[in-house]
Amino acid sequence: MYIYFMAELTTQEINYLKRFLVQHYVRYEDVQLELVDHLASGIEEKQSKKPDLKFEDALQEVYKGFGTLGFSQVVKEKEKAMRKFWQKHIIKLFLDFLKPPLIFIAILIFSTTYLIQTFYSFNFWNHTPYIAIMVFALAISLSFKLHMKEDIMNKYLYLDSYYGLSGSILFTFGYIFPSSAVNFNGNEIIELTTPLIWFTSFYLTFFLISLYILAYKIPNGLLKKFNEQYKKYALN
Template sequence: MELSTEQIQELYIFTRKHYVEYYDVQTELVDHLANDIEQISEENPNLSFEQARDTSFKKFGVFGFMDIVESRQKQLGKKYNKILWSIMKEWFTIPKIMITASIFMFFYLLMSLNINIHYLSVLMLILAFIDIFLASKLSKKSKKRFKDNNKKYLLEDIIFKVSAFSSVIIFSNIFNLSAFLRYSESLYTKVFVASLITLAILYSYISLIVIPQKAEELLQETYPEYKFINNL
């Protein structure tokens, strides 16, 4: 038995009801369910569509679709990290390394001057607020994209939400690390903190600005059907 268009749409609704919010994961599951339902119906012609669907769903076990969602999240999380670090590495090659070195030297010299350490903490707080502001803009953009397309992709969610949240967390921790300088005048401590601040700034710039600007390209590369579906 070949499923009708209405039954396929019913399977999409079924996956959403079982807490699968990402369209790409829904499509993967719908494809699997449709093939399995057709096979079950051939073996048991007396079963209704709903009975065959429920029989297929039981094969996913106690946690339903959650294992599939988690597996896909890990897979695309690794993909995102590869994209992030490939761009990050560019900042340690000529000519961008000059900017990276300048950021490092600025914070290292700032810590080496005989100024109140609270000034560094205030600067970190300002950078953290900039991070929060950019992350908030990304979150609003994510909501608008979903409203416009009515479809949410897992990689899209990582680009516009997960990475933004991670950036804020990293900068919050860097802000706390700067407090170590109150208790140490060590050269190594200053180099360590200046390096972490530099990496945090690069991470934030790449995750909050560079990668979101490449979002359409990355989504079309990951999902061949993305451009066609979102142009309908």
């Protein structure tokens, strides 16, 4: 039986391992933390058994354990797992919102838009450029809080896909769709008919609720979950 003293890496060597991971495209801090510990534990064990073994040589030996694909498989699978994790929470946040208060809010928006159109003969479709700009400004300001934290989030993964999804939905319904409606009509004044009033009320109700959920409710819920999820990394 061999008795040997366990080697311990210096802080400089630990920092070297972090740089080594970044050079091998491991940019997420939660993955880095785990792999630094793995590499360090492996190196320490090898150096304890063979004290003459150089740090770099021991590192290469441990790195071989990750196979020919290196860290790429670990990062790829982690991205997949986290995408699934966040998607699950996005769906949960969305479903949490589909409760009775939503019906009251929907009725309120619908009645307000309906009344604006009938009593004041206000035709939203003849004001789409202004409305589109206002809606867009609102969407940006509501999600501003989350964007401020984006730098931190990118260190840990993967809300990029959520921005892509919510951004395209808001852009399509808030800008492209109303703009097209005006363009199809050759920029002429659209006549305010009863079916149009109903359609517009439904459309605005759906759009404003989606906007609230996508730009405010879900980002805030995600931020809360994110803080819970990554609080433990504050050790570093």
